[in-house]
Amino acid sequence: MSSTTVFNSTTPHRDADAVNRRLKKRYAAERRFRLYGLLSVAAAITFLVILLSSIVANGLPAFQKTYLQLDITFDQNLLGIDDVSDSGQLISADYQRVVKEALKVKFPEVSDRRDRRALNALVSNGAAYQLAAMLKADLSLLNTSQSVWLYADDDVDTYFKGNIDRNIPESERRLKDKQFQWLDKLEAEERVKKSFNWTFLTAGDSREPEQAGIRGALMGSFYTIVVTLLLSFPIGVAAAIYLEEFAPKNRWTDLIEVNINNLAAVPSIVFGLLGLAVFINFFGLPRSAPLVGGLVLTLMTLPTIIIASRAAIKSVPPSIREAALGVGASKMQTTIHHVLPLAMPGMLTGTIIGMAQALGETAPLLMIGMVAFIVDVPGSFSDPATVLPVQIYLWADSPERGFVELTSAAILVLLVFLATMNFLAVLLRKKFERRW
Amino acid sequence: METLAVNEAALEALDQTVEITADEMDKPEFKFDKTVGSIHSENPRMVMRNVNVHYGEKQAIHDVSLDIGANEVIAMIGPSGCGKSTFLRCMNRMNDTIENCTVSGDIKLDDVNIYDKKQDVVTLRARVGMVFQKPNPFPKSIYENVAYGPRIHGLAGSKAQLDEIVRNSLERAGLWSEVKDRLDAPGTSLSGGQQQRLCIARTIAVSPEVILMDEPCSALDPIATAKIEELIDELRQNFTIAIVTHSMQQAARVSQRTAYFHLGYLVEVGETSNLFTNPSHKLTEDYITGRFG
Numbered sequence: 001m002s003s004t005t006v007f008n009s010t011t012p013h014r015d016a017d018a019v020n021r022r023l024k025k026r027y028a029a030e031r032r033f034r035l036y037g038l039l040s041v042a043a044a045i046t047f048l049v050i051l052l053s054s055i056v057a058n059g060l061p062a063f064q065k066t067y068l069q070l071d072i073t074f075d076q077n078l079l080g081i082d083d084v085s086d087s088g089q090l091i092s093a094d095y096q097r098v099v100k101e102a103l104k105v106k107f108p109e110v111s112d113r114r115d116r117r118a119l120n121a122l123v124s125n126g127a128a129y130q131l132a133a134m135l136k137a138d139l140s141l142l143n144t145s146q147s148v149w150l151y152a153d154d155d156v157d158t159y160f161k162g163n164i165d166r167n168i169p170e171s172e173r174r175l176k177d178k179q180f181q182w183l184d185k186l187e188a189e190e191r192v193k194k195s196f197n198w199t200f201l202t203a204g205d206s207r208e209p210e211q212a213g214i215r216g217a218l219m220g221s222f223y224t225i226v227v228t229l230l231l232s233f234p235i236g237v238a239a240a241i242y243l244e245e246f247a248p249k250n251r252w253t254d255l256i257e258v259n260i261n262n263l264a265a266v267p268s269i270v271f272g273l274l275g276l277a278v279f280i281n282f283f284g285l286p287r288s289a290p291l292v293g294g295l296v297l298t299l300m301t302l303p304t305i306i307i308a309s310r311a312a313i314k315s316v317p318p319s320i321r322e323a324a325l326g327v328g329a330s331k332m333q334t335t336i337h338h339v340l341p342l343a344m345p346g347m348l349t350g351t352i353i354g355m356a357q358a359l360g361e362t363a364p365l366l367m368i369g370m371v372a373f374i375v376d377v378p379g380s381f382s383d384p385a386t387v388l389p390v391q392i393y394l395w396a397d398s399p400e401r402g403f404v405e406l407t408s409a410a411i412l413v414l415l416v417f418l419a420t421m422n423f424l425a426v427l428l429r430k431k432f433e434r435r436w
Numbered sequence: 437m438e439t440l441a442v443n444e445a446a447l448e449a450l451d452q453t454v455e456i457t458a459d460e461m462d463k464p465e466f467k468f469d470k471t472v473g474s475i476h477s478e479n480p481r482m483v484m485r486n487v488n489v490h491y492g493e494k495q496a497i498h499d500v501s502l503d504i505g506a507n508e509v510i511a512m513i514g515p516s517g518c519g520k521s522t523f524l525r526c527m528n529r530m531n532d533t534i535e536n537c538t539v540s541g542d543i544k545l546d547d548v549n550i551y552d553k554k555q556d557v558v559t560l561r562a563r564v565g566m567v568f569q570k571p572n573p574f575p576k577s578i579y580e581n582v583a584y585g586p587r588i589h590g591l592a593g594s595k596a597q598l599d600e601i602v603r604n605s606l607e608r609a610g611l612w613s614e615v616k617d618r619l620d621a622p623g624t625s626l627s628g629g630q631q632q633r634l635c636i637a638r639t640i641a642v643s644p645e646v647i648l649m650d651e652p653c654s655a656l657d658p659i660a661t662a663k664i665e666e667l668i669d670e671l672r673q674n675f676t677i678a679i680v681t682h683s684m685q686q687a688a689r690v691s692q693r694t695a696y697f698h699l700g701y702l703v704e705v706g707e708t709s710n711l712f713t714n715p716s717h718k719l720t721e722d723y724i725t726g727r728f729g
């Protein structure tokens with residue numbers, strides 16, 4: 001039991017110079033190390049700033065939209081309305097024609113058919129919906145003349161946002177010289193304005209950039225994430241608790257553990273295939289629905305949540321469990337009253353990572369049809385929908401200049417969505433983190 | 437408390453962890469046949485007969501029999517790793533939570549076998565409370581720490597009753613005057629000694645009959661230790677106490693009987709005063725005089 005060590009060697013001679021030199025070297029090494037760390041942090045921040053500022057710079061214009069003011073006459077004959085009480089007629093009336101008429105009045109000198117078409121192209125065909133909505137809201141407008149701010153076409157919008165160069169040859173640009181003259185005239189009369197693009201926040205997808213909105217994808221993402229969260233959090237936490245606190249340690253639980261870890265590394269598109277085969281083909285759930293998307297993403301995020309939750313449970317000191325068991329708490333009481341609250345912050349962190357992953361995921365959703373072109377804003381879990389990242393992908397793929405801005409704007413919306421979610425999670429975690 | 441004619445200096449030197457290795461079993465001087473001294477108690481509360489404990493293949497307790505009498509403090513001493521904690525944890529089935537631990541033999545609390553299939557561990561642990569080596573208050577308020585046990589066992593019918601239990605327990609643990617103004621403060625904000633007394637209050641709040649203490653002072657300074665020892669002596673009026681300690685002075689100060697364990701065997705048990713002044717077994721003598729090994 002007793003052990004003695006004999007120091008045979010003499011104490012090493014301490015040379016003051018050598019000590020100083022060594023110290024200096026050590027301090028230098030420490031400073032260098034700090035510098036490396038600082039540099040890598042700076043590099044990371046620089047990239048982040050570049051990325052964010054380019055997205056913001058590209059995306060912000062999409063929140064503004066160009067309007068043209070025209071004097072519209074709601075001529076009953078031109079519209080082709082003979083029964084005012086028929087709402088079907090009000091909707092399907094020929095508003096296009098009224099717009100054309102207004103342009104004709106404004107620019108009487110344009111007579112050539114080709115020029116007329118070029119003139120009409122300045123106004124978005126979404127203007128018809130604007131007029132329909134106006135008339136429906138106020139029938140007394142019929143047969144009156146009104147000054148109305150109408151949506152400009154996306155090319156006009158692009159021009160006023162400074163993205164069309166008038167100096168390049170006419171054949172290579174989207175707007176022709178004559179159109180520029182007309183626009184100049186309108187601008188001189190202060191009949192051009194830019195204001196907030198509510199369409200972007202309230203409309204679904206469209207083939208026309210000036211009519212396309214993010215609402216459909218946003219709601220699709222929202223419904224999908226709700227399904228994912230409602231399923232994966234309780235299932236993940238329950239699985240983690242069972243595996244950590246209750247399961248016997250044997251070959252079966254080892255096997256399950258290995259498989260969960262492997263699942264976390266499976267490419268996400270495989271989950272999409274699984275979802276297609278199981279949820280859609282076998283259970284007959286609707287295609288393109290947030291419900292199925294949520295189910296697939298649940299499968300994908302479960303391993304992440306389980307692994308994080310298990311780590312969180314493991315980090316709860318065993319002395320707390322002993323204390324609870326020692327006063328006669330049952331296993332379940334110990335877990336629910338003591339282990340779970342202490343593990344909750346870690347579990348929430350894992351869940352948020354999983355949810356962020358799910359929110360940014362496209363591949364598995366392509367397999368279950370959430371990539372379809374969907375105009376209507378989904379109103380329930382089973383309506384056809386798409387999600388933000390898929391919408392970004394769809395827009396990025398479209399040729400019109402207007403979609404470039406929309407793409408960046410949609411990325412901004414996605415980032416805001418993510419940031420909000422993270423913020424909520426941080427709040428929740430703070431609430432639970434009162435560990436004394 | 438009796439003062440013992442033990443060489444304090446020798447004890448001081450020994451008041452530290454003594455390590456023994458497994459192959460010491462094979463050394464010629466270790467021959468174990470029978471526990472020396474009387475394992476019986478006049479008024480037994482817990483009766484243990486032929487207890488064997490295995491961790492997997494490894495046997496940690498060999499055929500130990502011992503009585504613990506009502507209102508007595510029994511100290512268990514012995515070198516580190518000799519199985520004191522293991523034996524103590526058998527008495528409220530804390531060993532159940534260890535995966536590969538198997539217990540055989542008879543352990544009775546008031547003539548009822550606690551390892552019986554019909555015995556509910558939750559009620560057992562309410563009757564046989566435990567205080568651990570490291571103070572382990574819940575990360576909750578002082579009040580909640582003490583109130584938790586009574587609450588889960590439904591001991592209080594009303595808030596007033598619960599308040600009364602909390603106050604009473606803290607008073608009996610000698611902590612009331614120090615914390616009565618800050619019952620809402622976190623239990624972990626107390627000093628180590630106060631935390632340990634809080635843990636004792638938490639244990640007595642569920643009115644156990646037996647209290648097991650596993651080296652309750654090993655993480656505390658001498659003043660806090662003295663307070664706990666005083667407390668143990670007071671608690672003896674109402675509870676039966678089994679205390680594991682690595683300090684022989686502490687055993688001498690607080691206990692009426694002492695049991696000396698060696699490598700999983702109960703070597704000698706007897707009146708504390710007797711055992712320290714006049715040990716019968718060679719191993720016991722070696723241990724308490726520091727000539728061990």
Ligand SMILES: Nc1ncnc2c1ncn2[C@@H]1O[C@H](COP(=O)(O)OP(=O)(O)O)[C@@H](O)[C@H]1O
Nearest residue numbers: 491496514515516517518519520521522523534
């Ligand atoms: N959970 C466990 N698993 C396996 N062996 C253990 C475990 N706990 C204790 N042991 C072994 O049992 C023996 C007795 O340990 P313990 O009761 O903690 O001794 P003491 O409390 O007297 O220091 C030791 O040899 C120890 O290594």
Ligand SMILES: [Mg+2]
Nearest residue numbers: 520521522650
């Ligand atoms: Mg021990």
